[in-house]
Amino acid sequence: MGEKGVPNRRYTDEFRVEAARLANSVGHNEAARRLGLPVATLGNWARKQREGGAATPGAAASVSRAKPGVSELEAEVSRLRKELASAKLDVEILSKATAYFAKGSR
Incomplete structure (x- = not known):
């Protein structure tokens, strides 16, 4: 370690x-x-x-390389879609947490 x-x-x-x-x-x-x-x-x-x-x-x-191949571009699109989905999930979790804590502070 x-x-x-x-x-x-x-x-x-x-x-x-x-x-x-x-x-x-x-x-x-x-x-x-x-x-x-x-x-x-x-x-x-x-x-x-x-x-x-x-x-x-x-x-x-x-x-x-100057121009990536089609499969490389498809892999990049797939990676970016996964990253976007993860970011959307993070935003959803944060918005729910914000609403929860805002409710408790009243």
Whole structure:
């Protein structure tokens, strides 16, 4: 076990690249919270991607393509739909919790 009880895990090259992209778009702290990763690990991946073009050597070829294939686009759409569904569920839960706590504070 590492610091704060986070076990040592192995991540795929694709996961590291996508996690670094997420960190660059929403911030390292928010991305680390969403993915359940240590902030330092995510920061290292993002820094390596900026410096070397990819988080790992094997991922460089998949990231640097000019036009992704149809199956890659379909996978991206599927991932985004799942992410949207998760975000909608989060909003629904928060709105119900807000209503519950607002009712109790009267």
